[in-house]
Amino acid sequence: MNAPDLSSLAAPTTTRNMRVRTIRYEAQNVLSFELVDPDGEALPTFEAGAHVDVHVFGQVRSYSLAGDPKDSHRWWLGVLKETQGTGGSKAMHEQVRVGAILKVGAVRNNFSLDRQAQHTILLAGGIGITPLKAMAHALARSGSSFELHYCARSPLHAAFLEELKAIVPVESLHLHFDHGDPAQGLDISGLLKQSNQNTHAYFCGPAGFMAACKQATSHWPADHVHSEHFKAPEPEKLHTESDGSFEVHLARSGETIRVEPNQTIVRAIELTGRRVPTSCLSGLCGSCKVTYLDGEVDHRDYILSDEEKNHCLTVCVSRAKSKSLSLDL
Ligand code: FES
Numbered sequence: 444m445n446a447p448d449l450s451s452l453a454a455p456t457t458t459r460n461m462r463v464r465t466i467r468y469e470a471q472n473v474l475s476f477e478l479v480d481p482d483g484e485a486l487p488t489f490e491a492g493a494h495v496d497v498h499v500f501g502q503v504r505s506y507s508l509a510g511d512p513k514d515s516h517r518w519w520l521g522v523l524k525e526t527q528g529t530g531g532s533k534a535m536h537e538q539v540r541v542g543a544i545l546k547v548g549a550v551r552n553n554f555s556l557d558r559q560a561q562h563t564i565l566l567a568g569g570i571g572i573t574p575l576k577a578m579a580h581a582l583a584r585s586g587s588s589f590e591l592h593y594c595a596r597s598p599l600h601a602a603f604l605e606e607l608k609a610i611v612p613v614e615s616l617h618l619h620f621d622h623g624d625p626a627q628g629l630d631i632s633g634l635l636k637q638s639n640q641n642t643h644a645y646f647c648g649p650a651g652f653m654a655a656c657k658q659a660t661s662h663w664p665a666d667h668v669h670s671e672h673f674k675a676p677e678p679e680k681l682h683t684e685s686d687g688s689f690e691v692h693l694a695r696s697g698e699t700i701r702v703e704p705n706q707t708i709v710r711a712i713e714l715t716g717r718r719v720p721t722s723c724l725s726g727l728c729g730s731c732k733v734t735y736l737d738g739e740v741d742h743r744d745y746i747l748s749d750e751e752k753n754h755c756l757t758v759c760v761s762r763a764k765s766k767s768l769s770l771d772l
Pocket residue numbers: 720721722723724725726727728729730731732744757758759760
C-alpha cells in the first residue's frame with residue numbers, strides 16, 4: 444500500500460520558479476541575489492521580516508527577504524558563505540549563476556513588525572541584517588520612529604551598507620564596528636537598559652549577539668521583544684527525560700509510531716514512508732510546524748510564540764515529555 448503524503452497537511456509546499464537576475468558582492472563572504480519572475484510577472488508583496496525556502500542543488504535553505512517589501516518586481520536575498528555549514532550557502536556562492544532558475548517556496552513570516560509600536564529598535568549582528576533591512580525599508584517608508592544598530596567586524600564585513608545609508612535617516616542609523624574586539628562593540632545592555640511601554644525591539648544575528656540581546660531585554664514585556672535566529676544556538680540541555688523514546692499517534696491515519704532516543708519525530712515519520720515538509724531541521728523556520736492534539740511537548744524550537752506552543756510543535760527538533768503525543772497528521 445502506498446503511504447499517504449502528509450506534506451499538504453503540515454505546511455504549504457508550493458514553490459515558484461524564480462530567475463537569478465543579479466548576483467552582487469555585498470561584503471566579505473556575503474553575496475546578494477536578486478530574484479525575479481522568469482516571465483516578468485509581478486511577485487506577491489511580503490511583510491518585513493519574512494523568509495522563503497530556496498531549493499538549491501538538492502538542499503533547501505531559508506533566507507530572509509532583504510529588499511523593500513513593497514517592491515513587487517524583485518526579491519533580494521543576502522547569503523553569508525558558511526564554511527562550517529552543510530553546503531547550502533556554499534552552493535549558492537559557488538554554483539548559482541546569473542540567469543539560473545531556482546525553486547523558491549512560499550513566503551513565511553515568524554518575525555513580523557508590530558506596527559502599533561511608537562518607537563522601534565532594530566539590532567543586527569552581521570548577516571542578521573537581512574530581515575532588519577526589510578524592516579528598515581518598511582519603517583522608513585511609513586515615516587515611523589525607529590533606530591537601526593548594525594554590528595559588524597568592520598565596514599568590509601557589513602553587507603548592504605550603502606543601501607542602508609540611503610534608506611535610513613542619518614540620525615537613526617548606528618554602525619558599530621568592533622574590529623575583532625568585543626569591548627569596542629555596541630554596549631547592548633546599556634542600549635536596552637530602559638524598557639518603554641511604547642518601544643519594541645527586534646534582533647537577529649549570531650549566537651553570542653542573540654544571547655546578549657536576550658539577556659539585555661529580559662526585563663522588557665515579552666511581547667515587545669522579537670527575535671529571529673538564523674542558526675540554532677548550542678542546545679542548553681543535552682540530556683533530559685524527553686531524550687528517551689516515546690510514541691507518536693498520527694490521528695488522521697490512526698497509526699502509532701515509535702520515536703527512538705536518537706531520532707527526531709520527522710525521521711520517525713519518514714521511516715513509515717510519509718513526508719513532512721522541512722527546511723532548516725533546526726527549529727528555526729516553521730516549515731515542519733504541526734498541530735498536536737494530546738500529550739505534553741518538550742518544545743526545542745526558536746520560533747513558536749508561547750501561544751502557539753499551546754497547540755503546535757516543530758517536529759524537526761521538539762520531543763515529548765509525556766509517554767506519547769497525538770499529532771493532527
Ligand atoms: S524544519 Fe525548520 S523548524 Fe522544523
